[in-house]
Amino acid sequence: MIYVSLISYTPDPERTIAAAARVSTSPVDTKEISKQLTPEAIDRLFTHLLTSGHLSTFEHASFTFAIEGISRVTSHQLVRHRMASFTQQSQRYLSLKEADYITPTSISARTELEPKYHDMVRDCHRLYIDMINAGIPAEDARYVLPSAMVTRLVMTMNARELLHACSLRLCLRAQWEIVELFELIKAEVESVAPRLGAELKPKCYRLGYCDEAESCGIFPTAKEIADEKERKG
Amino acid sequence: MIYVSLISYTPDPERTIAAAARVSTSPVDTKEISKQLTPEAIDRLFTHLLTSGHLSTFEHASFTFAIEGISRVTSHQLVRHRMASFTQQSQRYLSLKEADYITPTSISARTELEPKYHDMVRDCHRLYIDMINAGIPAEDARYVLPSAMVTRLVMTMNARELLHACSLRLCLRAQWEIVELFELIKAEVESVAPRLGAELKPKCYRLGYCDEAESCGIFPTAKEIADEKERKG
Amino acid sequence: MIYVSLISYTPDPERTIAAAARVSTSPVDTKEISKQLTPEAIDRLFTHLLTSGHLSTFEHASFTFAIEGISRVTSHQLVRHRMASFTQQSQRYLSLKEADYITPTSISARTELEPKYHDMVRDCHRLYIDMINAGIPAEDARYVLPSAMVTRLVMTMNARELLHACSLRLCLRAQWEIVELFELIKAEVESVAPRLGAELKPKCYRLGYCDEAESCGIFPTAKEIADEKERKG
């Protein structure tokens, strides 16, 4: 099971973002700006910044998460976000004593396939342990470990990259495990910054249409919209 | 006068960095790791990470500064750091009512030049105001403003980039105004994270020699070391 | 006058981008993919990548420009693009013998202001030269130079960042000098990569509406669209 915990973040993140935004156009000093900002003013600023695409001030608030129980399938995708900082558990130096791994529901739903899957992953892990006991370095023995094996990492993302990453990873066409991960990330952000957390949503909400080949149903695709327009004349 | 104020930062930044570093090699969970870290363990980890060049975990702690009273000379250099986030006061939308500007001490030390400098900067500012009053947009009138005019910005940098930026900008061969700026930045970091703040120092302390064309005297240049070696035989 | 010259670029940039895109979904090898790509296939792939927002493959083609004759107003904005590489002429080490500067047309159109502007900029430059002759270092004398003074730089951007930067900087609400600069950049790209060059356009073409406070007229703002809809019932 995926586990996400917000271990640290810029205090009062929404006020920090809003105060920075005001610096650009206000003659008074930054501390004074921050003091004067009411929750309503912060809310209005957020709406303005997001609809006008002025996202750079969202970089002034950062969030650090402990992430546990994701597969190497998902960690490999996750670290593709380059506007983020990652510290991942090493498989070079650390041997994995337990066979902790992820089972996709499409497999666990199939009674004829599920036991084969479990057996295979555990057999791989057993050979991994045997090889380590026989003197093979952990960094080489791990080649036999399936992508299903879980890993643990610490990730820091600023609010701008969180908006971007969630726009991609909360899309229901994204890979299911990474969707689950970002739903947990969104929940953690919402618990300390509800206004910001509410903005973490799939790209279609911002685009007004689905830009995938096939829509999940929330929004029609651009093609479907064009076809509908033509049909109506 | 330059004014730097730390308006926000990752709480307990040194513990956050050290805990992230432990995740890489420890089997226990991140919250547990963080709890177990004594100040001595954090200190030892910092020494190890810095001497072995494992700097990526320093990215998990961020610092947000309000910076006021730097010239456009310096802000233009400052924003060249790409691993940082900046929100700068706009000269497009905001007209500068006062002639706030920086005077280099090399000029203020020269009694025959100083009054000419002050007059010129103020004349420029007066023409700027006149042009705005005559209907020229602020974004065009500003072309006549000298580089000495001050600006204000909010800057967020993580600890890794602070180490890097300070290694360049605290070098006494750097431009004097940016040296002053980073001395104030270092002081702000030291006030909340003394262990980290102490590591913010010019590159020569890490290299063990000066890599500039001419040394300020703290460390000899690589060439001077080689020559000395040869002389000694 | 601004001068932009493409001094180097990834050869056959559109083929390089398209070939990289195919690697993601094709089992054959990269060289084979590249050979098989017809111009029509490249064109279709471009359309697909751009409408589906799969922009990462555009990073595989880079363009290096020599840029001369832009003001320090504009170079200060330009270097805010962090996904780019800049090497700028130094005002620390190089003294500017000529008073080369930009005059905004809003000023040159006003016969009563124009001569005052020219006199002021030249007076500043004269004091700059006088101070250098009197022994003030160039790095300090430059504080008196107006933002209008021109600079020269080399800039490398990949095609993804060019798409992004042009979406912002070709907007007619952007500052006029940076619009001119990016029109020249677009022309240089078009001369060697017409399919890509044609995609370098302001953000409204991609959004389908204007997200600025006031539209230049090409597209209505989101608010105007909503109002029109309501009016129609």
Place this chain on the structure above:
Amino acid sequence: MIYVSLISYTPDPERTIAAAARVSTSPVDTKEISKQLTPEAIDRLFTHLLTSGHLSTFEHASFTFAIEGISRVTSHQLVRHRMASFTQQSQRYLSLKEADYITPTSISARTELEPKYHDMVRDCHRLYIDMINAGIPAEDARYVLPSAMVTRLVMTMNARELLHACSLRLCLRAQWEIVELFELIKAEVESVAPRLGAELKPKCYRLGYCDEAESCGIFPTAKEIADEKERKG
């Protein structure tokens, strides 16, 4: 077997880097600078830039590689370089018909372990194919694939990041497969840019000592140097 092929790069990369460097301190224009640069001048500039740590001009030359036959162990590490662009073969949309995989030599050297390793990897691949034939999506079936399975990607890195990545990845303490990969990358760069290629070397050559816990023997560690000094008195 790992296969690396340079599919595209900035033409005349060393001249491009050197010309950009000259812009910073020369009053003549960029094309003129480039023409005037002799091979000897380029060589001297390279030495100067590298010893003084002025590496930013190396960003103006980019290299695009087709990389095939690396394991997912190595691709996961490789994409941690954030100053680079990657397009990787998708395991979501593409099913892997062949069991192509990497065998560490520490395992192939052990006659009692090697056949077990081969059997296990192939059994995993067979179950993967069986699950796909039974209707499991490729994106889920791949959870059972070992990290040894090979992948293919296109990578673009500029010369500055190549210097940095090679300083880490050519270190003999790095993981053996990524060392092999970067030796091939270095060879490709050397074939078109020998002066630059020669500078792609492990960090110890630049540091003058080994900063790992234990040295491979090329350079002593910092501790060994200090101990030796003390012993000598």
